[in-house]
Structures are given as structure tokens and as C-alpha cells.
Amino acid sequence: MNYKIALIRGDGIGPEIVREAKKVLDKVCDIYGHTFSYEEVLLGGASIDVHGVPLTEEAVETARSCDAVLMGSIGGDARTSPWYQLEPSKRPEAGLLAIRKQLNLFANLRPAYLYEELKDACPLKEEIIGEGFDMMIMRELTGGLYFGERRTTVEDGVETAVDTLTYNEKEIRRIAVRAFDIAMKRRKKVTSVDKANVLDSSRLWRKVVEDVAKDYPEVALDHMLVDNCAMQLVHNPGQFDVILTENMFGDILSDEASMVTGSIGMLSSASLNETKFGLYEPSHGSAPDIAGKDLANPIATILSAAMLLRYSLDLDKEADAVEAAVQKVLKGGYRTGDIMADGMEQVGTKRMGDLIAAEI
Amino acid sequence: MNYKIALIRGDGIGPEIVREAKKVLDKVCDIYGHTFSYEEVLLGGASIDVHGVPLTEEAVETARSCDAVLMGSIGGDARTSPWYQLEPSKRPEAGLLAIRKQLNLFANLRPAYLYEELKDACPLKEEIIGEGFDMMIMRELTGGLYFGERRTTVEDGVETAVDTLTYNEKEIRRIAVRAFDIAMKRRKKVTSVDKANVLDSSRLWRKVVEDVAKDYPEVALDHMLVDNCAMQLVHNPGQFDVILTENMFGDILSDEASMVTGSIGMLSSASLNETKFGLYEPSHGSAPDIAGKDLANPIATILSAAMLLRYSLDLDKEADAVEAAVQKVLKGGYRTGDIMADGMEQVGTKRMGDLIAAEI
Numbered sequence: 001m002n003y004k005i006a007l008i009r010g011d012g013i014g015p016e017i018v019r020e021a022k023k024v025l026d027k028v029c030d031i032y033g034h035t036f037s038y039e040e041v042l043l044g045g046a047s048i049d050v051h052g053v054p055l056t057e058e059a060v061e062t063a064r065s066c067d068a069v070l071m072g073s074i075g076g077d078a079r080t081s082p083w084y085q086l087e088p089s090k091r092p093e094a095g096l097l098a099i100r101k102q103l104n105l106f107a108n109l110r111p112a113y114l115y116e117e118l119k120d121a122c123p124l125k126e127e128i129i130g131e132g133f134d135m136m137i138m139r140e141l142t143g144g145l146y147f148g149e150r151r152t153t154v155e156d157g158v159e160t161a162v163d164t165l166t167y168n169e170k171e172i173r174r175i176a177v178r179a180f181d182i183a184m185k186r187r188k189k190v191t192s193v194d195k196a197n198v199l200d201s202s203r204l205w206r207k208v209v210e211d212v213a214k215d216y217p218e219v220a221l222d223h224m225l226v227d228n229c230a231m232q233l234v235h236n237p238g239q240f241d242v243i244l245t246e247n248m249f250g251d252i253l254s255d256e257a258s259m260v261t262g263s264i265g266m267l268s269s270a271s272l273n274e275t276k277f278g279l280y281e282p283s284h285g286s287a288p289d290i291a292g293k294d295l296a297n298p299i300a301t302i303l304s305a306a307m308l309l310r311y312s313l314d315l316d317k318e319a320d321a322v323e324a325a326v327q328k329v330l331k332g333g334y335r336t337g338d339i340m341a342d343g344m345e346q347v348g349t350k351r352m353g354d355l356i357a358a359e360i
Numbered sequence: 361m362n363y364k365i366a367l368i369r370g371d372g373i374g375p376e377i378v379r380e381a382k383k384v385l386d387k388v389c390d391i392y393g394h395t396f397s398y399e400e401v402l403l404g405g406a407s408i409d410v411h412g413v414p415l416t417e418e419a420v421e422t423a424r425s426c427d428a429v430l431m432g433s434i435g436g437d438a439r440t441s442p443w444y445q446l447e448p449s450k451r452p453e454a455g456l457l458a459i460r461k462q463l464n465l466f467a468n469l470r471p472a473y474l475y476e477e478l479k480d481a482c483p484l485k486e487e488i489i490g491e492g493f494d495m496m497i498m499r500e501l502t503g504g505l506y507f508g509e510r511r512t513t514v515e516d517g518v519e520t521a522v523d524t525l526t527y528n529e530k531e532i533r534r535i536a537v538r539a540f541d542i543a544m545k546r547r548k549k550v551t552s553v554d555k556a557n558v559l560d561s562s563r564l565w566r567k568v569v570e571d572v573a574k575d576y577p578e579v580a581l582d583h584m585l586v587d588n589c590a591m592q593l594v595h596n597p598g599q600f601d602v603i604l605t606e607n608m609f610g611d612i613l614s615d616e617a618s619m620v621t622g623s624i625g626m627l628s629s630a631s632l633n634e635t636k637f638g639l640y641e642p643s644h645g646s647a648p649d650i651a652g653k654d655l656a657n658p659i660a661t662i663l664s665a666a667m668l669l670r671y672s673l674d675l676d677k678e679a680d681a682v683e684a685a686v687q688k689v690l691k692g693g694y695r696t697g698d699i700m701a702d703g704m705e706q707v708g709t710k711r712m713g714d715l716i717a718a719e720i
């Protein structure tokens with residue numbers, strides 16, 4: 001089959017890790033007889049350098065014309081990069097927020113699991129790890145504090161800043177449906193996380209989630225306060241299957257969860273809209289300090305490409321093949337620096353991509 | 361000296377742990393020649409049961425007339441307690457939020473450290489623990505999403521809920537000053553946590569914190585995004601000295617940090633206003649499942665009483681004595697169930713209080 005994929009190489013290590021993911025996709029095409037054509041799209045710092053803004057309308061249109069978007073990572077070192085001399089709305093991250101909103105990518109899926117092979121990298125003790133853990137975080141991505149009205153005003157010489165956290169029933173319902181759908185294909189458990197003892201938006205969240213749950217009698221639904229969830233992720237991560245939460249809480253909890261696995265260089269993500277279209281990117285950042293040194297771990301991006309095959313192109317067999325290839329290379333003892341351990345063979349970004357492509 | 365202390369025994373294990381803390385304070389009075397008189401104040405479920413509301417004006421006035429407030433814990437099991445049949449603004453937690461606001465307790469200090477004696481209870485691996493960790497979280501407690509306007513409206517049959525996050529310069533300045541003052545007595549490092557790549561309130565936060573920092577040239581100031589901080593607490597908690605943050609982020613991060621120490625039954629807290637006045641409570645909750653069973657760990661409340669002596673009454677020597685007594689009892693091998701380990705002697709709530717009082 002023919003597909004069109006937008007590539008956002010991005011900043012920092014972005015170009016290197018996208019290059020390796022594309023290498024793996026090319027191999028998939030060879031083996032399974034598909035043709036992928038690629039469109040380059042600029043976002044973040046790379047777009048600022050060329051166009052002066054982190055996202056152009058044209059870039060959004062190009063992305064929209066494709067079947068899916070594969071992204072590296074964006075942003076730079078805020079302390080030293082000239083991008084951060086610009087006002088906040090013109091910085092690299094603003095481009096990412098804008099493309100999420102404009103493409104209506106409201107459902108952000110972030111898997112967080114412990115790789116058997118990488119147990120040593122997990123910061124938690126053996127007895128906390130227990131049987132291991134495998135969660136899917138479903139984060140709402142186009143609402144809440146991220147996209148509410150905000151303003152900074154001065155009165156009597158005193159500055160005041162206001163941000164607003166807004167959710168309506170429809171926004172909550174569509175993300176909840178996604179979470180329950182995913183739970184049906186997993187261990188059938190949803191933990192909805194909110195701060196319903198304080199926020200009106202959380203009380204509405206809880207009510208709508210309860211309502212959606214009625215259509216999924218097989219799924220066990222739990223509500224958890226966000227402060228408690230931040231504790232439970234460290235205390236007993238094995239209890240979670242699908243975590244469903246709003247934008248800001250999801251930002252915080254998904255980063256915590258990915259660190260708890262010890263494998264942040266391994267974790268992929270998908271941001272989906274109401275159709276099959278989605279944007280796929282690693283959970284980690286752009287690591288400007290190691291950019292261009294062949295040190296970055298391309299696996300999270302390669303696994304994001306696997307998610308792209310699965311969710312946007314319905315190519316399950318091909319996605320399975322990519323995931324199996326990653327597994328084999330890990331079993332073979334190959335590691336990038338970030339996940340290096342005693343007795344393993346350390347390889348660079350490029351070599352890791354070659355090894356995985358070769359296993360397809 | 362004579363002092364007046366308000367006691368909020370609260371709900372769940374609250375009455376037992378306050379009883380033990382009072383036992384320790386009585387011993388301090390004996391030894392150091394002070395007289396403490398106590399005023400009982402109802403808050404939370406205990407107040408609902410008597411007055412139908414979680415906080416009365418009279419309770420606030422009584423608390424205000426004292427030199428400080430010592431509190432146990434409030435709230436019950438939301439699944440089974442009749443308190444949670446009431447609308448949110450009438451539940452136990454609403455009383456806690458109201459007393460914080462009415463007494464202007466804007467500065468919430470939450471120490472989070474690893475007890476050498478309790479290393480086994482820490483969920484993190486030895487290599488992550490490193491030299492150990494000792495942080496102070498300074499959480500803003502009377503602003504932000506907790507106290508902004510909120511409303512739930514219906515339009516065309518669709519419900520929408522809005523919460524607002526507001527901070528002004530003055531609110532940020534006064535909490536920042538507290539954080540830097542505390543840092544001066546510690547390792548002289550402040551990590552200010554925000555989400556300045558998204559929120560206007562965080563950008564104002566950062567600006568004001570920078571400005572306050574100018575008066576503390578000896579203190580090293582760092583800014584960290586909240587998602588990164590949630591990761592760093594698990595990855596390398598030893599890097600933190602004082603964490604300064606707004607209300608909701610502080611709620612999430614302080615719970616995460618206390619769990620990371622593995623000693624949540626040991627962690628105290630202080631909530632202070634512009635004067636010496638403060639409310640002191642354990643960082644943990646009301647644990648309704650073990651209430652009345654002589655199983656609760658009273659140490660967090662006893663250490664909160666020590667903070668009360670130190671911050672509200674300026675009785676540093678006495679505070680040191682309480683902390684040293686706790687240390688001695690731990691060294692002696694006594695443990696409540698929550699921190700029990702091989703080779704230690706398990707004791708109940710009351711016995712733990714007796715042992716600590718005896719060491720003063």
C-alpha cells in the first residue's frame with residue numbers, strides 16, 4: 001500500500017533519531033511491499049531558524065495532507081539557545097502546542113512499562129517492582145490549563161497573572177471513550193485521576209467518566225486524586241493498567257511514570273484525533289547536550305513509528321515486527337549509553353538503528 | 361513561659377496521634393518549665409458531626425486566639441463515609457481549605473528526608489539514594505487553582521466547568537522570601553518549580569522569584585519545569601535543597617517526595633502566616649482503616665509539634681529535644697507497623713508516644 005508520512009525531524013537529537021526510525025520504516029516497506037512517501041515539515045527551533053516562527057500554516061497543511069506524522073523532538077537549552085530570547089508564544093514549544101491544537105490531537109497515549117531486559121535501570125527496588133508494570137497513560141491533550149484564556153495585568157503597580165482551566169462534557173467524553181476502548185484491549189482497568197476535592201473541572205471530569213463507564217461493564221473504574229497517584233506511581237506502579245487524566249496532570253504523571261520505568265529513552269507516544277490520523281513522538285526531550293554525537297537512543301522513536309503503523313495505518317503485523325526487532329536487539333545485548341549495563345555491548349545511534357532494521 | 365495551643369484532633373487516626381503529640385508536649389513543659397493551655401477546635405468530619413459544617417466561624421476565632429494550632433488529620437473514606445454524601449463545599453476537606461485561607465496560612469513547609477534508620481523502607485535503589493536526601497518543600501497554600509473562581513454552567517445541554525489559576529506579585533514575593541530565608545539556614549539552594557513554557561502565572565512566578573533572589577546573593581537559584589521535577593524526584597532526589605512552588609504543583613510534588621523517602625508516617629508540616637502563627641500537621645492522611653486500633657504512627661505529629669515549638673514559640677532547644685528523642689527511639693529499634701523492619705521491635709501508637717516522651 002501507499003502512504004504519506006510527514007517527518008518532523010525537530011531539534012537537538014531529533015534529526016538523528018528520526019533518521020533511524022525512517023531506516024526501520026524503509027525496511028518495513030521493503031519486506032512487506034509498501035510504499036511510504038515522506039514530506040518534511042518544520043516545527044520548533046528548526047522552523048524558527050527558517051521562518052522566524054515555530055510553526056507555519058503551510059507546515060500544518062502539509063502535516064494534515066499526510067496519513068500520519070512522525071516526529072523527533074523539539075526545543076533547545078533554554079539557558080543558551082537564542083530561541084529562548086523570543087517571547088514565550090514564539091518559542092519552539094509553542095509550535096508543538098499549536099500543532100496539537102490545530103490538528104485536534106486530543107488523545108495522547110503514553111505507554112510506560114518496565115522492560116524485563118532493563119530492570120537494572122529502574123530506580124525502584126526489586127520488591128516495589130514486583131511482577132513488573134505496564135501502564136498506558138491516556139492524557140487529554142487539547143484542553144485544560146494549556147489552552148484556556150490567560151492574561152497578565154497590572155493594577156496599582158502590582159502584576160497579576162491568570163490562567164484558566166476549562167473542560168466541557170464533550171471533551172471529557174471523547175477522551176474517556178478512548179481510554180475505555182484501550183482498556184478493553186488490555187487488562188480492563190481504568191484509573192481516572194483528578195482533583196475532585198478541589199476543582200469544579202475535576203468534578204465534571206469524574207461525572208462524565210462515570211457515565212462513559214456505563215457502556216463498558218467489563219472495565220473496572222477507579223478514581224484517584226492526583227496527589228495520591230503521584231505517590232502510588234512510586235509505591236506500587238503495578239496496580240495501574242490505563243491511567244486517564246487531564247492535560248496538566250497527564251504531563252506531570254506521565255513524566256513521573258516514564259522515569260519510574262527507568263527506560264525513558266525507550267518510551268513512545270501517540271497523539272490522535274477523531275480519525276486515524278496521529279502524531280507520533282518519543283516521550284523524551286531533545287537532549288541538546290548530546291545532539292549530533294551519535295549517542296542518542298533511537299528506540300523510543302522507532303517504537304513511535306511502530307505505534308504509527310498500528311494506529312494510523314492499521315498495519316498490525318508490521319508494527320509487531322518492529323516491536324519484535326527491538327526486543328531481539330535488546331536480548332542480543334546491545335545498548336545505547338543511556339541504558340548501558342554491565343556485560344552489554346554499547347552501540348551508537350546509527351548502529352542501533354542498523355541492528356533493529358536488520359531484524360525486520 | 362505560658363502559651364495557648366489549639367488542638368484539632370480531627371478524624372480517623374487524628375485523635376490518637378494528637379494525644380501522643382500532646383503527651384510529648386506535656387513532658388516538654390515539665391522539663392523546661394513552660395505552661396501550655398489547650399483549646400479544642402473542631403474541623404472536618406468531627407465538626408460536621410457536631411455542627412453540620414466542616415468549619416465554624418467560632419472555630420476559626422478560637423484558633424486565631426492561640427499561639428499556634430496542632431492538628432491530627434481530617435477526612436474519612438470517601439466510599440463509605442456519610443460526610444461524602446454532602447456537596448463538595450461541605451465535606452471535611454473544605455474545612456481544611458477554609459481554615460488555611462481564613463488564617464492566611466500561605467507558607468506550607470513540608471520537609472522530606474530519608475531517615476538513615478529507615479533506608480529499608482525507601483522504594484529507591486541504593487545507587488539512587490546515594491548520600492541520602494533532605495529537602496524542604498515550600499508550597500504556596502492560599503492561592504492558585506485552589507482559591508480561584510470556579511463555575512459549572514450548561515449551554516445547549518453541554519456542561520462546562522471552569523477553574524482559575526491566579527497569582528499576583530505580592531503572593532509570589534512573600535512565599536519566595538520564605539523559601540530563600542529557609543535556604544539560608546540550609547544548603548543555600550532554591551529550586552523554583554513552575555510550568556513557564558505554558559502558563560502566564562508561571563512566567564510571573566519566575567520573574568518575581570528572580571527578583572527576590574537578588575536579595576540573597578549567597579543562595580543558588582534554579583528553575584525547573586514541573587514535569588521534569590516529577591522525574592528528578594525519582595531519578596536524583598539528592599539534588600534538591602529547598603523546592604519552591606505554587607499550590608497545586610506543591611500538592612502533587614510534596615506527596616511524591618514524601619513517598620520517595622519511604623517515611624510518610626514520619627513527615628511533619630507547618631503552615632505559616634506573616635506572623636509567628638502557624639498550623640502544624642503530619643503530611644499523611646487520616647487512615648480511617650486503622651483508626652482506633654493503636655496502629656498509627658504518631659511520629660509525624662510529634663515532629664509537627666517540634667516544628668510548632670521552633671517556628672511559632674521560638675523554643676529551639678525544646679524542638680531539638682523532641683527531634684533528638686524521636687531519633688533515640690528509632691536508634692533503640694522501636695517501630696510502628698508502617699515502618700517495621702527485620703530485627704526491630706514493633707510497638708503501638710501509645711507505646712511509641714510513651715517511649716519518645718520518656719527520652720525528653
Ligand SMILES: CC(C)[C@H](C(=O)O)[C@@H](O)C(=O)O
Nearest residue numbers: 093094096097251557558587
Ligand atoms: C514541551 C511542553 C509544552 C510539553 C507539554 O507540557 O505538553 C511536553 O512537556 C510534553 O509533555 O509533551
Ligand SMILES: CC(C)[C@H](C(=O)O)[C@@H](O)C(=O)O
Nearest residue numbers: 197198227453454456457611
Ligand atoms: C485534603 C486536600 C484538599 C489537601 C490539599 O490538596 O491541599 C491535601 O491533599 C494536602 O495536601 O494537604
